[in-house]
Amino acid sequence: MATLTPDVTAAVDASPAPRGGIWSWITTTDHKKIGILYGVTSIFFFLVGGIEALFIRLQLATPNGEVLSADAYNQLFTMHATTMVFLVVMPLAAAFANYFLPLLIGARDVAFPRMNAFSYWFFLAGGIFLTVSFFVGGAPDGGWFGYAPLSTQVGEMVRMDYWALGLLVLGVASIASSVNFITTVLTMRAPGMTLMRMPVFVWMIFVISFLLLFSLPMVTVGLFQVWTDRNLGTLFFDAAGGGDPVLWQHLFWLFGHPEVYVLILPAMGIVSEVLPTFARKPLFGRSFVIFSGIAIGFMGFGVWAHHMFTSGLGPVAEAAFALTTMFIAVPTGVKIFNWLGTIWGGSLRLATPALFSLGFIFLFVIGGLSGVTHSIVPADSQQHDSYYVVAHFHYVLFGGAIFGIFAGIYYWFPKVTGRMMSERLGMWNFWLMFIGMNLTFAPMHVLGLNGMPRRTYRYAEGLGLDLWNLVATVGSFVLAFGVLVFLINAIRSWRRGPEAGPDPWDGRTLEWTTSSPPPVHNFDEIPVVEHEDDFWHRKYATDEEGYAVRVATDDAAAESTGPPEDLHLPSPSFYPALSGLGVLIALLGVVYVPWGLLATAVGGAIMVWGLFGWSLESLVREEH
C-alpha cells in the first residue's frame, strides 16, 4: 500500500535514545516500552488464567468429576476470575492506552512518565504477590468477589489476605494510571485537536479513567474492612457482632459494576478504530458513539444492585435497579447500530483485525441480550448464581472484551513491531476462537436454566447436566487451540514477519503517520490537527457526492529533519520499579504479621525511598 507520509526512517536512525538491555526496561519511562511491558505481562497471565479454566472444565466434563479436589477447584475458579479481570483484561487495555494514547493525540508521552512506570511496577507487584499465594499454602479460595462473611470467616489462613491486599495494590496502580491519562488527555493534545476530534479509543480510555477513579475507592474501603475483620477483630461484616454482610456486597458492586464497563469500553474503542479503517469510511455517528460511551459511564454507577437481586433488597429497590439496568442497554445498542452503519456501504476488507471486530459485535449482541434478561428481576431469581450468568459474562468479556483486544493486537502489532502478522494464521486464530467460544459458553445458558449453580466443584448424576458440560469442555479446548495459534502467529511474526511500513492499513489516525515502530520521540514534529481522522484527511478529499478521492502526495510535511533540536525526553528512572519492589516486600510482610512486621518495615522503607527519590529527581533531571 503506497504511503503518503514522509519517510521517517532517517530520523529514526538519528534518534538519540538507545534501546535494549534489561536495565533499560526496568528504568524505562517511555510510554511505548511501558505499553509493551503491560502487554507481555498480561498475555502471560492470560495463559495462566486460561490453563486454570481448562482445569475447571476438565473437572466439570463429567458428573462427580475427580480431576480436582474441592479445595483446589475453589482456588482455581477464584484465581481464574481474579487473574482474568485484574491481571489480563484491565492491563491489556492499559497496554494499548499506554502505547497509543500519546500517539493518537499527537503527543510525545503521557503527562507523568514516571508515574506511568510506577503503575506498571505496582501492577506487576500485585500480580506476583497474588501468584506467590499458590506456593505458600494456597491461593485465595473465596471467589473473586469475596463475599463476606465467607471471606472473613477463616482469619488463621492467609489466602484471603493475599486476595484483599493484592487487589488493594492493583487498585493503586489503576488510580495512578487514571490520574495520568486524564491529565494527559486534558493537557497534551496536539494543537487543533479539540476533545471532539479525539479518536474514539482515546475517549473510551478517558471515560474509564473516571470510572476507575470513582469506583475503586469504594472497593478499597471494603477491602480494608475485610482485612481488618480478618486481622484486627473489627465487626464490619460480622452478623453476630451486629455487622451487615450485605454492606460488603454494596461496596463491592459499587466498584464491580463500573468495573465491567472499564473492561468493555476500551475494546469498544478499539472496534471503533478498526471498523472505519477496514470499511474505508468514517465511524458512523461518531459523536453518538462518544456520547453513548459517556452515558454508559454515568449510568454504570446507577445499576450496581442488579448483582444483588436475590439478597433481599426489597421490591422497591429491585424495581428501581431493574429499570436502570434495562435502560443502560439503550446507549449500548446505539453503539452496535452505529458500527453496523459503519460497515454499511463500505468496502470491507476482511483482514484479521476486522474479523475480530465483527466477531466482537456478533458475540457482544448475544451477551448484551442475556444481560437484559438479567434485568428482569423475577427471571433473574432463577438465572442469578447459575451457569446462565457464567454464559452471559463470558459472552461479553470473552466474546466482547477479549475479541476486541485481539482486534487491537492484530491492528496495532505492525505499528509496535514494524512487522505484519500472518493473515492465514490470523484466520485460523479467529475461527478457532469463535467456534470454541460458542461451543464452550452457549451451552451454559441451558445449563443455568436447567438448574446448575455456579462455583460448584462437581454436579451429581441424574440432574440432566452431563451432555452440555461435556460439550463446553470440548469447546474450551478448541478455544485453547485457537489461543495457541495466536501465540505461534505472534512469536513468528515478531521474529520474521514481513516489514510493515508506517501505514499498512491505510489508516485514519495519527499513529500511522510515524514509523513502525515509532521513534522514541514519537513525532519529529507535533502535528497540527484540523479534522477528526486527521491523517485520513491529509490523504483523501471528498468529492461533491461524498466519495473519497486520493490527494497528491506532497502536501504532507516537508522532508524530515529529524527530531527537534530542543527535544527533551523524560530520563529513565529506577525509582518507580524500586517502589514496586518495596510494596511487594511490604505486602508479604503484612500477610505474616506479627513476625512479618520486619518485612513490612523494610518494604515500606524501600517504597518510601523510591517515592522520595522520584519526587526529588524531578528537580534535577526531568525536562520535557
Add this chain to the structure above:
Amino acid sequence: MFGTDRHHEGQTRANRARRRGRTRLVALLGSLAVVAAACSDTAIPQNSLDPASPQARDIDELWNLVFWIAVVIFVLVEAALIFAVIRYRKRRRDPERPVKQVHGNTRLEILWTIIPTIILAIVAVPTLATIFELREEPSPDENALEINVIGHQWWWEFEYPEYGFTTAQEMYVPTGRTIYLNLTSADVIHSFWTPRLQGKRDAVPGRVNNLTFLAEEEGEYLGQCAEFCGLAHADMRHVVVAVSPEEFDAWAEKHATPPEIPTEGPAAAGYETFQVVCTACHVIDGAAGTPVDRTVPLEDRTEWAYAPNLSYFGERQKFGGWSFDNDPNHLEAWLADPTLLKPMAPELNDLDDGRILGMPNFGLDDTEIQNLIALLEALR
C-alpha cells in the same frame, strides 16, 4: 461437450443446493433438539423452565416474553450484520471501489434510541408487576405454612414453628397450600434454590429473607445452595417433598413427637455410643443432645444448631447435605471418615465462635460404626 458440461454444472449446483438444504435441515433439527432438551422435564429435576408452582410459572411466563423478544432482536441484528458483511465485503479480486464518506444520520440515531427504549418500557410493565406480586406476603386466609429455613455450612435445616420441630435435608410440604419461608443463615451467606418451585433467595446471617411458593402436585423437587459458601458448596443440596395434605399432617405430627429409641440389639448399643460421641453437635429429640431454643424469633436468634437433627434420620433418602444415599455402605464410609466422602475442614471447627466446617473423624471402630448405623436406621 457443452451440453454435458452445462448439465454437469447444473447437477453440481443442484448437489450443492441439496447439500445446503440438508445442512440447514440438520442445523434446524439440531437447534430444535437443543431447545427441546432445555425444556424437557423428565431427566432434568432442577429445570427452571419446567415450573411446578404458580410462582415459578409466573417467572417462566415473564421469561418467555423476554426470551422471545430477545430472539427476535438477535435474529434481526445478527442478520443485518451478516448481510452487511457479505454485501459490502471487498474480496481480494474485487476492484477498488470508491466509498461514500457518510458521517451519520441523526434521524436514524433518534430512531434506534427511541425504539429500544419503547421495547424496554413495554417489558418493564409486567416485570415490575411480577416483582411486587411475588413479594407479597400471604394473606391470612391463605393459611400459609411457615417454615424456617436455616442455612449451615453445608446443609439445610428446616424448622416447622407451627409444629415445634426441626429436621434437615428434606422439606416436606402439603400440596395446594401456600408455603412461606423465612430464610436465614447460621454462618455465611447461602441461597435457597428449588428451580421448579421458585426463584432463589439468599439466606443471609443476621437477617430474615422470605420466599413464597405453592406446590401444585405431589412430587420431589430437587434444589441446591446457590451462593458460594466454601468447600462443600456443591454438596449442599436438598429436596422439597410435596405430599397430600393428609400425608403431610401425619408426617408432621409424627415428627413433632420424639422417636422411639430401640432398647436392645446393636441399635441400643449404638445409642450408647451416640450419647458419648455425637451429642456435642447432634440432637435426637427427647433422647440425646441439647436442642437450641426455638421459641426465640428467627431474627433475634443468636444460637444455632451445630449439626442436623437426626430424630427421624432413618426415613431420609439421602444425608450429608442430601448428597449421599442413606444406605449402610455410604453410612459406613461416612462414619469411618466423613471428609473422605465430602470435602470439609473440621480441624477449623470453633464451636464457641459458631464456626462449624464439618464433621470430624472420631476414630470409631467397626463395631461402633455398625451399631450407630443400626440406631440411625431404626429412627423412623
Add this chain to the structure above:
Amino acid sequence: MSTDLATPPPATPEAVGHHDVADQRKVAMWAFLGSEVLFFGALITTFLLYRNDVGDGPGAADVFDIPFTSVSSFILLMSSLTMVLAHHSSMRRDWRQMRIWLLATALLGSVFLAGQVFEFTEFVHKGLTVSTSPFGSSFFVLTGFHGAHVAVGVLMLLATYFISVSGRFKAEEGMNVEIVGLYWHFVDIVWIVIFTIVYLLQV
C-alpha cells in the same frame, strides 16, 4: 498558557510540544482528590450505617468529649489558614516566609494528630475499641484513615520545606506549594464533614 482544558494550546512554535507542568500537576491533584471524595464517602457511609450499633460497648455520648475535639478541629482549621499564607508567600516568591508558614502548618497538623492519639487512647480506656462493636470499628477506621491522610500531608509539608531549604527550589516549582495546599485543604474539609456528622450530629 491556556487554562481552558477543552481547547488545545495554540500552534505557536514555542507552545508546540511544551506543556505547562504546573497545570498538569493541578489537574492530577484534582483528579486524585475526586477519588478521595468517594473513598471518604464510603467510610462515612459505613459509619452512618453502624453509628447506633454499639453492642455491649459505649456509644458516642459515652465517650466523646466535644469541647476537646472542637479545640483540635479549630487547630486543624487554623492550619488551613497558615497553608494559604504559605501559598501566598510562594506566589510573592518570599521563600523565607513560605518556609515559616509551611512549618506552622505542619506543626498545627501535628498538634491535631497528637490530639487524635490522645482522644483515641481515652476511648480505649473507656472501653471502645475497633472490635467492641460495629460503631467502634467504623469510628476508628474512619478517623484513623483521616489521621493517616493528615500524617501524609505533614510529611509532604516537611518535604516541601526541606526542598526549599536545600536551595534546589526553582521558581516554577513554587507550584508544589499549591498542590500540597490543595491536598491539605481537602483533608481539612473532610475533617469538617467528619466532625459534623460523627461528633456533632449524634442522631
